[in-house]
Amino acid sequence: MSVVVYTESEKGKLKKSAFEVASYAHKVAQDLGTSVTAVTFNTDDNASLGEYGVSKVLKISNDQLATFNAKAYASALAQAAEAEGAKVIIVSSSADSKFLAPILTAKLNAGYVPNVVAAPDSTSPFVVKRTAFSNKGFAHTEITSDVKIIGVSNNAFGVVENSVSATVEDFSPSLADDAFSTKSVEVDKVAGKVSIADADIVVSGGRGLKGPENWGMVEELAEVLGAATACSKPVSDMGWRPHGEHVGQTGKPVASNLYIAIGISGAIQHLAGVSASKTKVVINNDPEAPFFKAADYGIVGDAFEVVPKLIEKLKEFKAQNA
Amino acid sequence: MKILVCISNVPDTTSKINFTEGDTKFDTTGVQFVINPNDEFGLTRAMWFKEKQGAEVHVATVGGAQTEPTIRKALAIGADEAIRVNAEPTDGFFVAKQLAEVVRNGGYDLIIAGRESIDYNGGMVPGILATLLDMNFVNTCISLEIDGSNATAIREIDGGKEKISTSLPLVVGGQKGLVEESDLRIPNMRGIMMARKKALNVVEPVDAPQPTQDQKFDKPAAKGPVKLVDADNVGELVDLLHNEAKVI
Numbered sequence: 318m319s320v321v322v323y324t325e326s327e328k329g330k331l332k333k334s335a336f337e338v339a340s341y342a343h344k345v346a347q348d349l350g351t352s353v354t355a356v357t358f359n360t361d362d363n364a365s366l367g368e369y370g371v372s373k374v375l376k377i378s379n380d381q382l383a384t385f386n387a388k389a390y391a392s393a394l395a396q397a398a399e400a401e402g403a404k405v406i407i408v409s410s411s412a413d414s415k416f417l418a419p420i421l422t423a424k425l426n427a428g429y430v431p432n433v434v435a436a437p438d439s440t441s442p443f444v445v446k447r448t449a450f451s452n453k454g455f456a457h458t459e460i461t462s463d464v465k466i467i468g469v470s471n472n473a474f475g476v477v478e479n480s481v482s483a484t485v486e487d488f489s490p491s492l493a494d495d496a497f498s499t500k501s502v503e504v505d506k507v508a509g510k511v512s513i514a515d516a517d518i519v520v521s522g523g524r525g526l527k528g529p530e531n532w533g534m535v536e537e538l539a540e541v542l543g544a545a546t547a548c549s550k551p552v553s554d555m556g557w558r559p560h561g562e563h564v565g566q567t568g569k570p571v572a573s574n575l576y577i578a579i580g581i582s583g584a585i586q587h588l589a590g591v592s593a594s595k596t597k598v599v600i601n602n603d604p605e606a607p608f609f610k611a612a613d614y615g616i617v618g619d620a621f622e623v624v625p626k627l628i629e630k631l632k633e634f635k636a637q638n639a
Numbered sequence: 640m641k642i643l644v645c646i647s648n649v650p651d652t653t654s655k656i657n658f659t660e661g662d663t664k665f666d667t668t669g670v671q672f673v674i675n676p677n678d679e680f681g682l683t684r685a686m687w688f689k690e691k692q693g694a695e696v697h698v699a700t701v702g703g704a705q706t707e708p709t710i711r712k713a714l715a716i717g718a719d720e721a722i723r724v725n726a727e728p729t730d731g732f733f734v735a736k737q738l739a740e741v742v743r744n745g746g747y748d749l750i751i752a753g754r755e756s757i758d759y760n761g762g763m764v765p766g767i768l769a770t771l772l773d774m775n776f777v778n779t780c781i782s783l784e785i786d787g788s789n790a791t792a793i794r795e796i797d798g799g800k801e802k803i804s805t806s807l808p809l810v811v812g813g814q815k816g817l818v819e820e821s822d823l824r825i826p827n828m829r830g831i832m833m834a835r836k837k838a839l840n841v842v843e844p845v846d847a848p849q850p851t852q853d854q855k856f857d858k859p860a861a862k863g864p865v866k867l868v869d870a871d872n873v874g875e876l877v878d879l880l881h882n883e884a885k886v887i
Contacts, residue, residue: 385796387766387776412797415754416778419766422732428850429731429763444854450665451757453656455857462850499775499805504796512798518886542887545798554820560781561795566652566757567676567815569795575886586652589757592859596884598876599865609865614879618870626873634877634887 319354319373320346321403323394325411326360332515333476334409336369340477341436341469342407343370348440349405356397356488358382358390367483369476375400375488382492384501385413391420393490398425398464400488406466410572411514418468428460431468434593451566451589470593471514471572513564516545518575519594521564523549525580525601525620529557534624535579541631547571549581565590580620583608600624640694640785640807643745644682645738645752645764646713647675647728648706652757658856665758665856674709677753681813683823684783685751686717692785695719697745701728701737707839714834715826721837726844729852731759735767736847742772747808748788754779754812759853762812769810777803781816 322342324335335355342353354373355366359382363374375397382389394417398406406421408414410432422429430445434455438444442459445467449456506512513519520539522532532546539546546562553563564571566586576594580601581587588611591597599612600623609615616623650656651671659666674682688694698713699722700706710721722745724737742750750769755762769776775790777783781800782793788807793800795816811817826834868876880887 387778412779412795415762416766416794419731419763420770420776422763423735423767423770429761430851431762432760449759449853449856450650450656451652451760453858454658455859456759456853457855457857459852459854460850461852462848499777499803501801502791502804503802504799505801506796506799510798514797550820560816561798561800563815575880575884589652596880596886598880609867611862612865613862613884614868614876615865616868616870616873616876623870623873627876630874630877631887633874634881638881 319352319401319403320349320405320407321394321398321401322353322355322371322407323414324355324357324366325409325413326358329359329361331357331360331362331365334411334471334515336476337471337474338407338409338469339366339369339371340479341474343477343479344436345405345407345440346370348437354401354403356394363485364483368478368480370479370481371483372481374483374485376485377488377490379489381497384504386497386499386501387413387416387420388499389492389496391417391424392492392496394421395424396490397488404464406464408466408468410468410470414468418466422466425464426462427464427466428462429466429468430458430460432470433467434470434473436474448593452592453589472574472595473572511543511545513545513547513569513571516573518542518544519547519571519573520544520577520579521547521549521581522552522579523581524551532558534628538577538624538628541628541635549587578608579624581608582606583611640688640692640749641745641747642685642688642694642696642749642751643742643747644678644685644696644698644713644718645750646678646682646698646700646710647753647756648672648700648702648709649675649756649758652676656858662856663854672709674713675753675756677755677757677814679823680815680817681751681753681811682713682716682718684813684817686824687818688785689717697722699724699738699741701726701734703727710839711834712826714837714839715830716824717830719837721839723839723841724844725841730849731761731763732767733847733849735764735771737844738764738768739771740845741842742768749785749807750774750810751813752810754814765810765812772808772810774808774810775805776810777805778812780811780813783811783817
């Protein structure tokens with residue numbers, strides 16, 4: 318009856334989102350009077366999950382699962398959930414989680430609610446709050462199926478420490494050949510760069526930056542902050558920046574703690590994609606830019622003067638607080 | 640090759656979002672409905688397969704009669720036939736079950752749906768559909784090539800992309816990248832005239848459970864005014880982000 322949580326990792330190390338979904342699972346397990354079982358794939362730091370309320374880890378070590386494969390991972394998770402008799406399964410809002418969760422939903426005949434932003438409103442009936450209408454609204458959604466799958470929105474619940482001692486057990490799911498009928502041929506990731514989904518801070522540039530040659534200061538600002546870089550839709554449409562950096566309604570969603578928009582006017586489609594971010598800063602020379610209405614902090618000014626100054630001040634700040 | 644493009648009828652991206660009937664329903668007053676943008680990229684890619692590889696393209700939607708202008712638009716863009724399952728799409732699992740029935744009856748090799756609809760953002764229909772039908776599945780797909788029964792896809796992942804090799808029958812959760820924004824088509828007069836003559840078959844839903852129900856909606860709390868920092872005093876912003884917002 319435990320709450321099962323899918324924990325994501327990179328190169329054998331659990332991601333921050335793994336600790337966030339574990340924290341969420343702990344809250345749900347407390348409400349239900351049960352415990353949390355985490356499922357890990359080829360990770361080394363399994364016992365660290367205990368710090369976030371996980372009392373049991375089902376550790377899968379399998380070379381076939383070295384690269385993410387949605388169908389095979391979903392199959393393994395379904396077997397773990399069944400072995401645990403789990404009625405609630407928690408996943409994140411990463412691209413991988415959103416890929417496997419629907420497969421898992423169909424396999425377990427479950428009810429799935431993604432983009433959940435808070436602990437359940439109640440567990441009987443089981444009601445969760447999620448974003449809808451591309452962050453322009455929230456829905457309180459009841460899940461009535463026996464098995465429930467919840468996708469937790471990034472940075473919405475946060476990482477919460479709840480130290481328990483975690484037992485680690487090996488778990489070996491049986492995987493049929495047909496679980497690998499979609500094969501990963503090549504993964505193309507920029508090494509050493511934080512992704513938009515995993516970033517606490519995102520620095521984003523728009524048309525106001527006038528051309529791709531001016532992105533040096535955006536990159537530098539991102540580096541100082543340990544942030545991911547992003548861009549508005551026109552910028553990616555014009556080919557100034559890669560598509561993978563486009564954030565907004567038809568691009569990647571952003572739910573970071575801090576979002577800094579430079580030279581982005583704030584079209585409604587852009588705001589829909591980024592408004593889940595907690596603190597928003599806008600730098601724009603047009604005081605009438607709609608983004609100022611959606612932002613927490615703003616500077617009206619020329620980005621080419623403001624951003625270098627901001628970089629300088631942040632470096633001073635970091636030097637003092639190092 | 641027979642392709643089914645799944646279409647969601649959604650409020651235009653610039654719509655004001657309001658709720659009605661005690662905040663239990665989306666208020667459609669004055670709202671313009673369009674083909675879900677993620678689906679439109681898929682539809683346009685399907686047109687490419689039709690023109691270059693001789694594919695037959697059908698579109699399907701789950702929705703009431705009010706969705707027909709959106710379906711007609713898909714026909715005007717160039718789809719050959721349309722199916723409307725006459726039911727309100729209130730739950731993703733329910734919708735996937737309806738579409739699975741359409742696929743079983745139509746014998747499709749490739750199903751292209753959007754990675755998510757921009758209204759309820761569930762993002763689950765393509766994956767559930769693929770699993771119900773025991774078909775291969777690629778989500779957040781930004782490139783798709785078909786050669787015989789082999790498929791090569793690129794999907795967007797967090798921080799990069801992944802090339803995937805798989806085979807038909809296949810379900811794709813598509814998005815921008817399948818085609819470029821500039822490739823999207825506006826129906827011309829000839830297309831609109833022809834669309835009137837194309838078949839739009841209405842079928843009744845099959846019995847299926849609805850494991851989730853939206854009970855109530857609300858809107859984000861009104862935000863206070865922006866705090867402006869002088870461009871000559873950028874240090875104050877660093878201060879505010881550290882001491883007030885506590886994000887650095």
